[in-house]
Amino acid sequence: MVRSSTSRYEAMIKGEPVVDESSDMAKRLLEELGHEVVHKGIVGDDILGIRSRVLEAVGEGFDVVAVIGGTGISSRDVTIEAVRPMLEKEVEGFGEVFRMESYMKIGFSAALSRALAGVLRGSIILALPGSPDAVQTALRLAGPELAHMVWVARS
Secondary structure, eight states: OEEEOHHHHHHHHTTOOOOOHHHHHHHHHHHHTTOOOOOOEEEOSOHHHHHHHHHHHHHTTOSEEEEESOOSSSTTOOHHHHHGGGOSEEOHHHHHHHHHHHHHHHGGGGGGOOOEEEEETTEEEEEEOSSHHHHHHHHHHHGGGHHHHHHHHTO
8 A cells, every 4th residue: 555645755754743544544444354454655746656656566466556645636646647557457447436436425526536446467556535535435345346356357
């Protein structure tokens, strides 16, 4: 799991305490589903930094790599720009279902999310919005299917 957040990254570099409710939420939800979770750290909203962490995790053989944050439409949100070109296949339905479910909860602002999922070298890559609520929504949807997604991606 990688957290993309310039403010948290800068706080970490300065040695300040970093609170990351979204990563904590993701870890808890995935562990409840029986997954082992390794936190790969925090990176700034930086395309090369995000790509580097994703490639590192895939190279280490992780089945699933979740990048949390940076999926919105502000100029600093670059997770999708970092991840999408790396994917061998994109799972378009993930973003569609996530936005549909989010729309039912929060209305039209769900359309501003660019959450995505795809495959890179047999690993499932998830790009999730940074809010704890969005992480919970995404992982309640996709979490139970992750093992199957990995199996299919490696078939």
